[in-house]
Amino acid sequence: DGGITQSPKYLFRKEGQNVTLSCEQNLNHDAMYWYRQDPGQGLRLIYYSQIVNDFQKGDIAEGYSVSREKKESFPLTVTSAQKNPTAFYLCASSISGAGGQPQHFGDGTRLSIL
Amino acid sequence: AQSVAQPEDQVNVAEGNPLTVKCTYSVSGNPYLFWYVQYPNRGLQFLLKYITGDNLVKGSYGFEAEFNKSQTSFHLKKPSALVSDSALYFCAVRDPYGDSNYQLIWGAGTKLIIKP
Numbered sequence: 001d002g003g004i005t006q007s008p009k010y011l012f013r014k015e016g017q018n019v020t021l022s023c024e025q026n027l028n029h030d031a032m033y034w035y036r037q038d039p040g041q042g043l044r045l046i047y048y049s050q051i052v053n054d055f056q057k058g059d060i061a062e063g064y065s066v067s068r069e070k071k072e073s074f075p076l077t078v079t080s081a082q083k084n085p086t087a088f089y090l091c092a093s094s095i096s097g098a099g100g101q102p103q104h105f106g107d108g109t110r111l112s113i114l
Numbered sequence: 115a116q117s118v119a120q121p122e123d124q125v126n127v128a129e130g131n132p133l134t135v136k137c138t139y140s141v142s143g144n145p146y147l148f149w150y151v152q153y154p155n156r157g158l159q160f161l162l163k164y165i166t167g168d169n170l171v172k173g174s175y176g177f178e179a180e181f182n183k184s185q186t187s188f189h190l191k192k193p194s195a196l197v198s199d200s201a202l203y204f205c206a207v208r209d210p211y212g213d214s215n216y217q218l219i220w221g222a223g224t225k226l227i228i229k230p
Binding site for chain 2: 004006031040041042043044045048050058090092099100102103104105106107108110
């Protein structure tokens with residue numbers, strides 16, 4: 001079945017540590033997104049990519065970094081500069097970055113601080 | 115500024131009764147409108163969308179939504195609620211002609227609780 005796979009499901013970060021969240025899709029979608037979800041705040045866009053080797057900052061990119069070396073993969077690194085990383089992180093993809101195409105989501109990674 | 119409002123943090127409905135989850139938006143022009151559902155510790159699932167045409171759109175799991183341009187609303191409805199409909203529901207809007215036409219603007223979510 002086609003879909004988006006996020007791993008790990010749970011992740012713990014130590015002080016000063018960078019951690020990387022994986023996102024892989026086999027939907028042949030061009031656009032991919034990373035969101036952060038905090039209780040009662042909806043989804044906030046961290047980064048998005050409309051094509052391989054290109055990505056743009058979203059509303060809350062500080063303390064995060066991404067790469068898009070392959071169409072299928074869009075990993076997110078939470079750096080030590082992100083002082084409040086505890087949240088539920090969601091990866092999504094869509095056929096294209098604009099228009100009426102819906103986004104498809106993975107099942108998320110829950111990140112906590114040790 | 116563009117925004118989406120879901121005025122109710124929580125909606126409680128008895129099983130078998132009709133349900134409505136409200137969404138209003140502030141986006142210029144003719145926006146694209148979406149509803150998603152999220153079950154605990156899962157990602158979001160797409161329910162339905164409005165792009166153009168008939169103001170009443172039908173989606174997955176028996177849900178429908180009515181676009182009202184004059185009231186800038188896109189309320190989610192279902193004629194008869196099921197306990198399994200209990201979840202978190204998100205409204206999202208895209209301005210297809212804006213500077214950030216790639217970006218969805220999300221509501222804060224409404225928790226729907228269906229009681230047996």
